[in-house]
Amino acid sequence: MEIICRRRGIDYSNQSLKSGLADSPRPLWGWSDEDTEIESPLFSFFKALAMMKMPLIIPRQLTILIVEKKQWSKGYVVASAFFAPILLVFLWSTRGNVSSQIGTAVYVIGVLFGAGLSILEFIFLRSDQPPCKFLFPWVFEGFMMSIVWFYIIANELVALLVALGVILGINPSILGLTVLACGNSMVDLMSNIALAMNGGDGVQIALSGCYAGPMFNTPFGLGISMLLGAWSKRPASYMVP
Structure with missing residues (x-):
């Protein structure tokens, strides 16, 4: 009997909560459909920016x-x-x-x-x-x-x-060591931080990725590009600009 009363009490409280939300003028999630129809200046800016990217997206x-x-x-x-x-x-x-x-x-x-x-x-x-x-x-x-x-x-x-x-x-070398290096490594930074924050084996994977990424880019990224450059200039010597 006590369990039934408790269940009925929970049902009554849920019904009162729903009725209170229905009578309240404030929307449940903090906004209504009418609010989303009004475009803010920031939304209009991003919409115009998306239109500018269409020549590349299409x-x-x-x-x-x-x-x-x-x-x-x-x-x-x-x-x-x-x-x-x-x-x-x-x-x-x-x-x-x-x-x-x-x-x-x-x-x-x-x-x-x-x-x-x-x-x-x-x-x-x-x-x-x-x-x-x-x-x-x-x-x-x-x-x-x-x-x-x-x-x-x-x-x-x-x-x-x-x-x-x-x-x-x-100097282009300085730009490569700063701007290009930061942009190229930003994705690795985010993924390594996410792995390290999870703990466990993720820390070892993130630490290994910090060394494995540059080690892979050096022989394959630089090596293949230098090989193709030297192959295109054969039999003459390939001069690095």
């Missing part, structure tokens, strides 16, 4: 293939199959060591290759769901194009850093 979406079910779009996939080879040809032709005839032929090959892929995907893919079999080519294409966009953004950031060094009269 080409990226039209060249990186996504086969995830929640983000599946047959139109984007067909467009990425057409524009991805053209982007690769454009990056290859802008290196400066390509003649006009070879560049035109490569552009034609890229357009024909992209058109063929897009036609095949338009015929065989479904609009309501992504492909369920043989996903490796799709994932590999998205992975490779993501690396290509990393390459583009990295080149632009380095060019911007060099331009700032020329304008401000700062």
Whole structure:
């Protein structure tokens, strides 16, 4: 009997709490739908900033293939199959060591290759769901194009850093040791802090990552780039600028 009374008391208290919240003029979460309709100046600024990023976001979406079910779009996939080879040809032709005839032929090959892929995907893919079999080519294409966009953004950031060094009269080596090093290591800093705060094995993983990251970047990042630079200048010597 006592348990039943207690349960009834809890039910009565819940009902009174709900009725009190319903009669209260203050919303439950501190805001209402009417408040969210009013755009603040800060929200308008970020909205305008997002519109300014559209010239970079749209080409990226039209060249990186996504086969995830929640983000599946047959139109984007067909467009990425057409524009991805053209982007690769454009990056290859802008290196400066390509003649006009070879560049035109490569552009034609890229357009024909992209058109063929897009036609095949338009015929065989479904609009309501992504492909369920043989996903490796799709994932590999998205992975490779993501690396290509990393390459583009990295080149632009380095060019911007060099331009700032020329304008401000700062040695590029100093900018590399300060600004570029901080920007490159910020992601590792956040991940290592998150791992170290969890304790346990996370501390050892974070401490190992502090040394393993630079050790990996030195032989692979610097080594592969120097190897490609020396290979492009063979049989002459490769002079570091």
